[in-house]
Structures are given as C-alpha cells and as structure tokens.
Amino acid sequence: MNLQKNTAPSLRQLLSIEWMKLRHYKAFWMITGFFVLLLPLWNYGISNGVMKLGPGNDLNLVSQSYGFQNVWQNVGFWASIFVIFISILTIIITTNEYQFRTHRQNIMDGWSRLSFYHAKWSLILALSLGTTLYVFIVGTAFGMQYSSLSAFPGNIEYLLYTFILSLNYYGFAFIIALFLKRSGISIGMFFLYSMIIESMLVKYINWQTNSSFGNFLPLQCSDELLPFPIMEMVKGILVGESTSPTATTYACVSIVWIAVYYFVGRWKLLKSDW
Amino acid sequence: METILSIQQLSKSYGTIQALKNVSFEVPAGSVFGVLGPNGSGKTTLLAILLDVLNADSGHYAWFGGSDATVARKQIGSLLETPNFYHYLSARNNLEITASIKERGKDDIEKVLQQVGLLERQHSLFQTFSLGMKQRLAIANALLGNPKVVLLDEPTNGLDPAGIAEIRGMIKTMSNMGITVIMASHLLDEVEKVCTHVAILKRGELLVSGSVNDVLSSDDRVEIQSEDITSLQTLVQQFPNVSQVTTADGFVYLHGKELNLAQINKQCMEQGIILTHLVHKKKNLETKFMELTQITE
Numbered sequence: 001m002n003l004q005k006n007t008a009p010s011l012r013q014l015l016s017i018e019w020m021k022l023r024h025y026k027a028f029w030m031i032t033g034f035f036v037l038l039l040p041l042w043n044y045g046i047s048n049g050v051m052k053l054g055p056g057n058d059l060n061l062v063s064q065s066y067g068f069q070n071v072w073q074n075v076g077f078w079a080s081i082f083v084i085f086i087s088i089l090t091i092i093i094t095t096n097e098y099q100f101r102t103h104r105q106n107i108m109d110g111w112s113r114l115s116f117y118h119a120k121w122s123l124i125l126a127l128s129l130g131t132t133l134y135v136f137i138v139g140t141a142f143g144m145q146y147s148s149l150s151a152f153p154g155n156i157e158y159l160l161y162t163f164i165l166s167l168n169y170y171g172f173a174f175i176i177a178l179f180l181k182r183s184g185i186s187i188g189m190f191f192l193y194s195m196i197i198e199s200m201l202v203k204y205i206n207w208q209t210n211s212s213f214g215n216f217l218p219l220q221c222s223d224e225l226l227p228f229p230i231m232e233m234v235k236g237i238l239v240g241e242s243t244s245p246t247a248t249t250y251a252c253v254s255i256v257w258i259a260v261y262y263f264v265g266r267w268k269l270l271k272s273d274w
Numbered sequence: 275m276e277t278i279l280s281i282q283q284l285s286k287s288y289g290t291i292q293a294l295k296n297v298s299f300e301v302p303a304g305s306v307f308g309v310l311g312p313n314g315s316g317k318t319t320l321l322a323i324l325l326d327v328l329n330a331d332s333g334h335y336a337w338f339g340g341s342d343a344t345v346a347r348k349q350i351g352s353l354l355e356t357p358n359f360y361h362y363l364s365a366r367n368n369l370e371i372t373a374s375i376k377e378r379g380k381d382d383i384e385k386v387l388q389q390v391g392l393l394e395r396q397h398s399l400f401q402t403f404s405l406g407m408k409q410r411l412a413i414a415n416a417l418l419g420n421p422k423v424v425l426l427d428e429p430t431n432g433l434d435p436a437g438i439a440e441i442r443g444m445i446k447t448m449s450n451m452g453i454t455v456i457m458a459s460h461l462l463d464e465v466e467k468v469c470t471h472v473a474i475l476k477r478g479e480l481l482v483s484g485s486v487n488d489v490l491s492s493d494d495r496v497e498i499q500s501e502d503i504t505s506l507q508t509l510v511q512q513f514p515n516v517s518q519v520t521t522a523d524g525f526v527y528l529h530g531k532e533l534n535l536a537q538i539n540k541q542c543m544e545q546g547i548i549l550t551h552l553v554h555k556k557k558n559l560e561t562k563f564m565e566l567t568q569i570t571e
Binding site: 013016100113 | 375
C-alpha cells in the first residue's frame with residue numbers, strides 16, 4: 001500500500017460533491033430562483049412597453065431588439081446585471097466553507113488543496129454554463145415571439161459573451177471571497193468595486209489616457225461585451241461605426257482576467273495556512 | 275513494530291512565536307498515542323501540519339512509510355479543534371460528503387452513527403445539535419470508511435462525564451480493531467487511562483516520547499517507614515539503584531530506577547530494621563508531566 005499513486009479526482013467527481021453541499025441549501029435555491037424568475041419577468045416587462053423608448057411608436061426598437069437578430073444581446077445585457085445575484089451566491093458558498101471550517105475538513109478527509117480549489121472552479125464553470133443556458137432558453141422564447149424561427153440564430157455570439165461575462169463575474173467574486181473569507185465584507189467589497197470603484201476608475205483612466213484602456217479593467221472588459229443594446233442601436237444610427245476595441249479584444253482580455261483569478265487564487269491557497 | 279507515522283524535525287512559527295521546534299518522533303502501528311501538553315504547547319499545530327491544513331516551515335513527516343499525503347489522509351479519520359460541518363445539512367448529508375471525499379461507499383454511515391448514538395438524529399440539521407452531539411458527529415465522521423488511523427484533537431471537549439467515559443471506551447474499541455489512535459489532550463487522566471504511548475510537548479518542544487511505561491517507570495519512588503528512621507535513612511543510602519533519599523512526614527523516600535520492594539525489605543531485615551510501611555509509589559502521568567514541564571521552566 002506504500003507509495004500508492006495519487007489519482008486526483010476528476011472535475012465531475014469534484015462537481016458532484018459540490019452539488020451535495022448545495023442541493024439542500026435554501027440560500028442556493030432562493031438566489032438562483034430569484035435569478036430564474038427575474039430575468040424573464042424583467043424582459044417581459046420591457047418587451048411589453050413598460051419602459052417607453054424613442055418618440056412614439058414610429059421606431060419600434062423593442063420588437064427589433066427581441067427578434068432573434070438581437071435577442072441574445074438584449075437578454076444577455078440584462079443577464080449581465082442580474083449575474084450580480086449569482087456572484088453573491090458564489091461569495092456565500094465560498095465564505096461558508098471558511099465559516100464552517102469545512103475548507104479544513106475537506107482537506108483532512110482526503111482532498112488535496114488543489115482538489116478543493118478545482119471543486120469550486122468546477123462549480124463556477126457549471127454556474128456560468130447554467131447562466132448561459134438559461135439566457136439561451138429565455139432568448140429563444142422571446143425570439144420566437146418577436147420574430148420567425150427563420151431568423152434563428154441571429155447574433156448568437158452574444159451567448160458566448162454571456163458565458164465569458166458570467167465566468168468573469170463569478171471568478172472575480174470567488175477570488176474576493178477567497179481573500180476576505182467573511183461573507184459580509186466580501187459582498188460589500190464586491191458591490192463597492194463593481195458598482196463604484198471600477199466605474200470611476202474606467203472614466204478616470206479613459207480620460208487621463210484619452211483612450212479606452214479603462215475598459216480593460218476586470219469586470220468592465222466583460223461589460224463591454226454586452227452593452228445596453230437599444231443605446232447601441234441608437235448610437236449606431238447617430239454616430240456610425242465607433243473606433244473602440246472590438247468584441248474579440250474584450251473577450252480575450254476577459255479570458256486573461258479569468259486566468260489571472262485562477263492563478264492568483266491557486267498561489268494563495270497552496271502557499272497559505274488554512 | 276511497524277511505524278505508521280514518522281515525524282522529523284518539524285518546525286513552525288507564527289510570526290515571532292515559535293509553535294514547534296524541531297519535533298521528531300514515531301508512532302508505532304496499533305498504538306494509542308497521546309500527544310500531551312499544556313494549552314498552547316503546539317499540539318494542534320502539530321496535528322494540523324500532519325493533516326496538511328498548516329504548512330511546516332521545515333522538517334517533514336511520512337504516513338504509512340511514505341504514502342502520498344492525500345491517499346494517506348483518505349485512510350485517516352480526523353477531528354481537529356472543533357467539529358467542522360455544513361450547518362444547514364443533516365448529520366447524514368454531512369457524512370455523505372465525507373464518504374465521497376474519502377472515495378468510500380456510504381454503507382457504513384449508519385454503522386458509525388449508531389456507534390456514537392446519533393442514528394435517531396441522522397436527519398436533524400447539524401445546527402440543531404448540542405455541543406456534545408456535534409462532538410459525537412465529528413467522531414462518527416472520523417470513524418467513517420474503516421480508517422487505519424484515527425486522529426483526535428481533544429476528543430472529549432464539551433462532553434459530560436458519561437460522554438467522556440464513552441469516548442474512552444470507543445478509543446479502546448478502535449484500538450482493539452487494530453486502528454492506530456493518535457490523540458491530543460491536556461487531560462492527563464484521560465490519556466493515562468487509554469494511551470500506550472505518549473509524546474509530551476511544551477512550548478513547541480518535545481520533552482519526551484515513548485511508551486507510557488518507559489516514560490513513567492524511568493523514575494520510581496518507594497515510601498518506607500520504621501521505628502528507627504535515622505538508621506533506616508543511613509542504611510538505605512547504601513542500596514544499589516537508589517539515587518536519592520528524602521524524608522517527609524516521617525516517611526523515607528527512595529528514588530531510583532527499577533527499585534525492587536522484596537529486595538529492599540530483605541536488605542532491611544538483614545540489617546535488623548523492621549519496616550512498618552513499604553509502598554511502591556509509581557508516578558502517575560500527572561506527576562511526571564508536572565515535573566517535566568516545570569523542570570524546563
């Protein structure tokens with residue numbers, strides 16, 4: 001039995017254990033339930049003209065934006081705001097481990113530190129895929145209502161951007177939780193950064209450098225992938241093509257940030273005491 | 275005897291405080307090994323390093339003669355400091371997670387819950403448990419998956435006297451099943467009743483380690499008395515094995531190694547001194563412990 005080989009558990013095994021931790025957790029069901037309800041209801045409200053846009057009914061922006069052509073960008077944009085809830089869920093799930101000291105127990109019971117870390121990443125990946133899948137379902141439902149199926153898939157690359165954005169937000173939330181360890185302060189920092197600090201930094205950097213470099217900040221680079229669609233359409237009509245970085249650039253920058261979260265978190269977990 | 279764990283020169287400091295200083299010892303297979311020391315002596319730090327929860331600054335350890343650490347931990351049941359469970363999950367759901375991490379079947383969950391008397395409460399949430407029940411669940415968790423080693427840090431914390439006796443019984447049962455038990459405690463009485471081996475730590479330093487008998491019998495004490503104390507005192511000083519003679523409360527105390535009562539009685543008799551009192555005062559762990567920890571003060 002000496003020198004037995006260590007076969008690290010697969011991501012699937014890790015994910016199934018993460019699922020055991022979550023499936024009876026009320027906060028998990030409440031927060032995902034909230035996201036699941038809010039996304040279609042909100043979009044339903046907007047598509048039914050709760051939010052009036054444009055002068056009169058001459059320019060029917062709303063129905064244009066919910067046809068298959070633009071629905072992915074549109075629903076994706078609203079999802080990019082509501083991912084805040086799943087980000088908070090990610091923080092709570094992570095800080096729970098510290099609060100209950102189960103991060104230690106998992107290791108003591110036989111996980112390596114890296115397995116613990118990868119288990120959480122597998123969950124983040126699953127949450128991102130789930131978010132994307134749900135945007136796809138909601139988008140398809142609206143698309144079929146506002147356009148014919150022949151228009152499918154339209155600008156479906158926005159679905160990929162939704163995935164990248166989700167992974168970026170959840171990964172960012174995870175790293176904050178990993179460093180701060182307490183749920184209250186982690187959620188506070190997450191809001192403070194995402195809502196205030198970053199938007200100020202973006203404006204400041206862009207103004208100082210007279211460029212779009214500020215848009216490359218961790219969360220902003222993904223926000224740039226899913227801009228407010230009606231505004232974009234209006235902007236497109238008014239000013240024509242812009243010179244800002246392309247979506248591909250923002251996607252690449254987002255992926256770089258996600259990799260940075262991964263390696264910073266990994267370095268932190270492997271070197272520190274638990 | 276086969277060695278289940280060997281520790282070499284482990285050191286660890288927190289800032290300027292050195293929690294462990296070059297600690298080395300070995301744990302033989304099948305022993306009940308007590309790690310003793312006052313609060314803050316480094317017991318928990320040591321166990322946490324052995325479970326990869328803390329990183330040592332220097333030195334190393336090997337489980338099962340050098341098995342991969344994660345493979346080793348899957349065969350070690352452990353309880354460190356506090357019972358660590360998901361508060362919102364039931365006892366059973368919590369144990370299912372451990373069983374999955376250990377890559378063992380879930381079939382012995384009921385057995386271990388039965389062993390700690392929590393089977394009826396298996397579906398209750400952990401957060402509804404009392405301190406004693408949490409501690410029991412932690413012990414059930416440690417017993418899951420037929421471990422080769424069970425490592426317990428202050429296992430009787432929070433338990434009432436009946437619970438303490440029960441744990442003691444369980445440790446003996448585990449030992450009879452061939453499980454090596456490593457237990458940290460500051461309750462000497464508890465350790466003395468169950469342990470076969472001890473290591474005594476003080477301020478991060480290993481004072482002594484070995485089998486309980488070796489540690490305790492290195493120094494014997496015999497209490498004697500006779501009508502004529504003065505001649506008794508003069509006589510016994512010439513006895514072999516006696517390193518020191520003291521008197522107190524009308525008794526004469528002989529200190530030394532491997533003192534033989536029959537021999538002492540015979541020798542006194544031969545010199546015409548009749549003993550009215552002859553008792554072998556084997557040191558208990560507490561006396562030994564106090565002595566050791568105070569000498570280095």
